[in-house]
Every structure is written in C-alpha cells, then in structure tokens.
Amino acid sequence: MALTVITPQDGNIVELGTFEEKAKLFYDVSADALLIQTPGSDLVLVDRVTIDNAGLVTFAGALTVTGAFIASGSLTMADAQNIIVNATTGTKIGTATTQKLGFWNATPVVQQVHVADPTDLASCIVAITAINAKDAALGLTAAA
Numbered sequence: 001m002a003l004t005v006i007t008p009q010d011g012n013i014v015e016l017g018t019f020e021e022k023a024k025l026f027y028d029v030s031a032d033a034l035l036i037q038t039p040g041s042d043l044v045l046v047d048r049v050t051i052d053n054a055g056l057v058t059f060a061g062a063l064t065v066t067g068a069f070i071a072s073g074s075l076t077m078a079d080a081q082n083i084i085v086n087a088t089t090g091t092k093i094g095t096a097t098t099q100k101l102g103f104w105n106a107t108p109v110v111q112q113v114h115v116a117d118p119t120d121l122a123s124c125i126v127a128i129t130a131i132n133a134k135d136a137a138l139g140l141t142a143a144a
Contacts, residue, residue, distance in 0.1 A: 106139025 018024050026035040085091040094101055100108035112134040118124040136143040 101138065103139035106137065109137050112137065 022038060024037045026037065028035060094111070097111040100110055102108035115127050115130045115134070116123070118127040132141065132144065135141040
C-alpha cells in the first residue's frame with residue numbers, strides 16, 4: 001500500500017505515487033490541491049484536502065466512497081454533525097446477529113435474545129426486568 005517515490009512532472013504538478021497499482025496521486029503546488037487519476041481517466045480534483053504532520057487527512061468537503069469503506073482505527077465526528085442515509089431501501093447497522101455493538105462506552109455485545117412474552121402480572125414484571133437488563137447491556141440505559 002505504500003506510495004512510490006515522488007517524481008516531478010511538468011508545470012506545478014508533482015506525482016506523489018501510485019496507490020495499489022490502481023490510482024495515481026498528484027499534488028498541484030500552485031493550487032494547493034490533491035488530484036487523483038485512475039487508469040483511462042482524467043485528473044480529478046480532491047477538493048479541500050489537508051494532511052498534517054501526523055498523517056491525519058482532513059476532507060473539508062464531501063467524500064464519496066463507492067464500495068466498502070474500511071476503517072482500521074476509530075472514526076471521530078465533530079460536534080453537531082449527523083449521519084444521513086437515503087430513504088429508498090434503508091440502512092442496517094450490523095449485518096449479522098453475531099456482530100457486536102455497544103453504546104455510550106458499554107462493552108459491545110451480540111444481538112440480545114427475545115424476552116418471553118408475558119402472560120400475567122408476574123411474568124410482566126420479569127419481562128420488564130429482563131428488557132431493562134438487555135438495554136443496559138447495550139448501553140442504551142444505565143445499569144440499575
């Protein structure tokens with residue numbers, strides 16, 4: 001996954017390297033812009049991208065990913081930002097019952113099992129207690 005050695009190009013554009021033998025990365029010195037070119041395509045401007053000394057890449061505009069987006073570390077969102085999804089088909093969080101989720105710093109757990117349907121007052125109390133415990137295990141409510 002490493003980039004190749006920097007190679008100067010004509011004008012103010014510097015080739016940064018080839019990523020996984022699929023896309024060439026360029027930097028336009030005069031425009032302070034990052035450009036990407038895939039085989040058989042024109043250069044595409046990656047608008048408002050910054051890379052700090054620690055290697056943190058920041059996109060000030062929209063980032064479109066076609067295919068899977070895989071993060072090998074944490075994903076941090078700034079305050080007052082939202083997760084927006086389309087409304088045609090719907091979106092899943094977790095695609096298997098064995099995938100683990102946790103909210104508000106709770107230890108991630110697999111999908112909780114169904115609580116038996118209550119049949120009387122006593123079993124209603126048992127069911128409510130079980131549901132509360134499952135919500136707490138996910139981190140949706142504080143533990144009692």
